[in-house]
Amino acid sequence: MSATSSGMTPAPAPVRRPFPVRTTVLVGVVVLLLALVPWTFGAFTVATFTRALVFAVLAMSVNLLTGVAGMPTLGQAAYFGVGAYTGALVAIHWSDLGVLQLVLATLAGVVAALVTGPLAIRGRGVAFLMITLAIGEIGFSAAGRLDSVTGGTDGLSGIPPVVAVPGTEGLVNEGLIYYYVLVVAVVAYLAVAMLLRSPFGLTLRGLRDNEGRLRAVGYRTDSYALAAYVYAGGLAALAGSLWASSQRFVAPGDLGFEVSALALLAVIVGGVGSMWGACLGALVVVFTQDYLGQLFSGHAPLLLGLLFVLAVYLLPKGIAGGRSQWRRLFPRERSQEDDEAVTPV
Amino acid sequence: MTGWLDAHLVSMVDGVAYGLLLFTLAVGLSLVFGMMDVLNLAHGTLYLAGAYTAYALSDGSWLGLLLALVVGLVVGLLGGGLLAAAVAPLQGRGHLDQAALTLGIALIAAEVMVMIFGAQVLPTAPPSALARSVSVLGHSYPLYRLVFIAVAGLIAVLVYLAFERSSVGALVRATVADRDMVRATGVDTRKVLFGVFAFGAVLATVGGVLGAPIIAPGPGVDDRVLVLSLVVVVIGGLGSVRGALLGALLIGQVQTLGVALMPAFAPFLLFGAMLLVLVLRPQGLFALGRA
Amino acid sequence: MTSATPALRVEGLSRHFGSLKAVDEVSFEVAPGSRHAVIGPNGAGKSTLFALVAGALPATSGSVWLHGDDVTLLTEHGRARRGLVRTFQHSSLFLTATARENVLLALQRRHGVQARPWGAVRRRRALLEEADAVLERLFLHHRAGQAAGALSHGERRQLEVAVALATSPSVLLLDEPAAGMSPADTQAFREIVLGLPSKVTVLLVEHDLDLVFGVADRVTVMQLGRHLLTGDPDEVRASDAVQKAYLGAEDTSELFVDEEGA
Structure with missing residues (x-):
């Protein structure tokens, strides 16, 4: 089937559905199932789900940089922390209104990323990884040192319950907090999905695939790398605000190296570049840590480490990385080859 | 001026000891990356393994130290070989997978060490003959650190000479500069991978054995020394022994003298130094290969 | 002359x-x-x-x-x-993107929408039609939906020119x-x-x-x-x-x- 240039067949009109029906239905079903969580499980499990959702938003932020734009990061916890502290401070000193906390926290994350981003994007690949790691460490030490703002190593407590709708009571019930986080996480997911389908999303994938070529067709690539960094910073900060509202306590440990590493793990387990994969990965990581970790008397790091190693060897493309690798793991007679072109979202 | 020098002499000497300790770590990290393009995030684990070895075997006698060194050497060889074997199948799959794999191994190893040694920091005594202070220019200073500076300095000089002067070193440098070219000349890069990994790992574990009385083993120490040596590598330039040495000495001073001078900025100094170098020389001070 | x-x-x-x-x-x-x-x-x-x-x-x-x-x-x-636009000696493409997306990357820059974070690329009819026209000129229209990485060597060289040509x-x-x-x-x-x-x-x-x-x-x-x-x-x-x-x-x-x- 060597068809180089001789083919004179008319161009088959690309089939374009006006609306991605299947995806929409799928997202709807997942959201519905998630909405049932507080009716199905006990308080402890619901709280774990809440943390998983917050972590999913952070994982999407890491994935936007690592998977979509091809800039592997170990520093997103810093912006997560900026968002968490901003959200907490707004809540304590100014307003317990959720929307306000979310917006201001996101803005703070955007500003932080704008300031630090120009340094980070001086490197690519492993150099970028190392610089972001350093930025993460600065954030961590700063949080522990700036006592007057962050409460130092004691952290910030006394965060009032978040008010979702003006004029109503603050949310203290575990299930209601879960719904608050779920709604914000779903909105964030949809926003990211829109971003990925947009021209800018295509630009980011181009940046990952071949930065030199992007430059050759007239892109100022550093600007787009910075833009990706800023979007991701804002998203991480949004997750941070959700964290502050749901835990009602923020401490330097929330922006440590481990948080960044686990977010990266979620992305790798889920499938680099895939947003629903990252969310699923976040779920797996949080439940491994909180749930299995308890079952195995606190050996969560051991389990997470095993998860890392197994994911790299057995699922090189992650959970979302196409069926071929699953088939290799669980071979069946029916071997119907379909290497569909993987389009991330 | 002499008064200032006098006041900060202890910090500066501490900085030298600290820097040389970091060098034993950073050089392996840097070479493994520069030569084999592998980012080994389990490198801090090797230091910790060495430090725990020292804790477990040192009983204050010279023999205990010697035993710890021998065991540390073996641990390093095994650890390095294991890591190289684990990473080998991932050749050509990108840095992210290697980073993830070694991070996973680091998590597992850290937990295993907690199971064995517990979750507290374990102060490790040097051989009792060295466990005293001596007077240096009117300052009382731990003798062990001075001996450590001498020994680690010797190691650094030997490593430096080996890489800058010997034919093996020339091969290493050539590999950093142009991996494909070296492969084309028929060098078995798998052997080189194992060799460099093992060498870097042994340096890290030996550094751990000798460094245990300075940076005592405990949970989290692996992360801390890993981050520090990553900073050293970024500052020095990937794949350069000279860069690792100078970067390590610089970071040593930043971490001791810098903190003594500007305690309020302590958390920012380390990474401020790194970011400054990145702005001025994005490829590091002595980069050979381009990342 | x-x-x-x-x-x-x-x-x-x-x-x-x-x-x-x-x-x-x-x-x-x-x-x-x-x-x-x-x-x-x-x-x-x-x-x-x-x-x-x-x-x-x-x-x-x-x-x-x-x-x-x-x-x-x-x-x-x-x-x-x-x-003044170049191609590359060793095909330099966006390998995980489809042939059409490769061309689109050049086109959207020319139309000045490359930084727009909303509106699906797939629904920009004018851009898509232009992309398909460029692909057709380079005899690649039948491969438009394939990932660039799945194309043959010769096809990649054609796509290489298509991407450059799309910048007009x-x-x-x-x-x-x-x-x-x-x-x-x-x-x-x-x-x-x-x-x-x-x-x-x-x-x-x-x-x-x-x-x-x-x-x-x-x-x-x-x-x-x-x-x-x-x-x-x-x-x-x-x-x-x-x-x-x-x-x-x-x-x-x-x-x-x-x-x-x-």
Whole structure:
């Protein structure tokens, strides 16, 4: 089937559905199932789900940089922390209104990323990884040192319950907090999905695939790398605000190296570049840590480490990385080859 | 001026000891990356393994130290070989997978060490003959650190000479500069991978054995020394022994003298130094290969 | 023919690597709409010259002029925005993106929407139609939905040109397009170059003399970093200096076989 240039067949009109029906239905079903969580499980499990959702938003932020734009990061916890502290401070000193906390926290994350981003994007690949790691460490030490703002190593407590709708009571019930986080996480997911389908999303994938070529067709690539960094910073900060509202306590440990590493793990387990994969990965990581970790008397790091190693060897493309690798793991007679072109979202 | 020098002499000497300790770590990290393009995030684990070895075997006698060194050497060889074997199948799959794999191994190893040694920091005594202070220019200073500076300095000089002067070193440098070219000349890069990994790992574990009385083993120490040596590598330039040495000495001073001078900025100094170098020389001070 | 402002002019262009003068004081002009080839034996400095013209390497001295404007100080992407667009010797594509998306990346930049974070690319009908038109011109329309990484070597070279063409260049720089191609692919590629819009000026740096003499109306010969000769294909074929450059003083009849009958 060597068809180089001789083919004179008319161009088959690309089939374009006006609306991605299947995806929409799928997202709807997942959201519905998630909405049932507080009716199905006990308080402890619901709280774990809440943390998983917050972590999913952070994982999407890491994935936007690592998977979509091809800039592997170990520093997103810093912006997560900026968002968490901003959200907490707004809540304590100014307003317990959720929307306000979310917006201001996101803005703070955007500003932080704008300031630090120009340094980070001086490197690519492993150099970028190392610089972001350093930025993460600065954030961590700063949080522990700036006592007057962050409460130092004691952290910030006394965060009032978040008010979702003006004029109503603050949310203290575990299930209601879960719904608050779920709604914000779903909105964030949809926003990211829109971003990925947009021209800018295509630009980011181009940046990952071949930065030199992007430059050759007239892109100022550093600007787009910075833009990706800023979007991701804002998203991480949004997750941070959700964290502050749901835990009602923020401490330097929330922006440590481990948080960044686990977010990266979620992305790798889920499938680099895939947003629903990252969310699923976040779920797996949080439940491994909180749930299995308890079952195995606190050996969560051991389990997470095993998860890392197994994911790299057995699922090189992650959970979302196409069926071929699953088939290799669980071979069946029916071997119907379909290497569909993987389009991330 | 002499008064200032006098006041900060202890910090500066501490900085030298600290820097040389970091060098034993950073050089392996840097070479493994520069030569084999592998980012080994389990490198801090090797230091910790060495430090725990020292804790477990040192009983204050010279023999205990010697035993710890021998065991540390073996641990390093095994650890390095294991890591190289684990990473080998991932050749050509990108840095992210290697980073993830070694991070996973680091998590597992850290937990295993907690199971064995517990979750507290374990102060490790040097051989009792060295466990005293001596007077240096009117300052009382731990003798062990001075001996450590001498020994680690010797190691650094030997490593430096080996890489800058010997034919093996020339091969290493050539590999950093142009991996494909070296492969084309028929060098078995798998052997080189194992060799460099093992060498870097042994340096890290030996550094751990000798460094245990300075940076005592405990949970989290692996992360801390890993981050520090990553900073050293970024500052020095990937794949350069000279860069690792100078970067390590610089970071040593930043971490001791810098903190003594500007305690309020302590958390920012380390990474401020790194970011400054990145702005001025994005490829590091002595980069050979381009990342 | 030389009265019009040249589409591209290279003036005393040099690039030194230490003591090595990879490109040394090279000057020539490319007329608008011309199919201009740069040839020369190995080590003549063709690739360096190409990088200098494209802006991938800064020049040690000399200048590059595009339609009468000095673009020497512009970066690669700056020159690309002015219409001086290159392809790559080793296919340089967005491998996980489809062929259509590869072209779209160039198109959306030209339409100024590359930073827009809303509105699905898939629903920009005008862009899609333009992309498919470009693919069709390069005989790739039947592969539009395939990932670039799944294309054959020859197809990748075609897509390479498609991406460059989608930026609507006034001057298209082709970097050794026939490198690694089979004779059949080269033949097909020749048709593609001949079929390029006549308003696009083409500067081709190429090793394969069959391709060069099959498409070029003007040829510049380089040797050891220097400009040796610029002339039409017949002049170049007949030149003693060129024969010497390629094979010492040997007869070059074998080098310049007519590709007719292939």
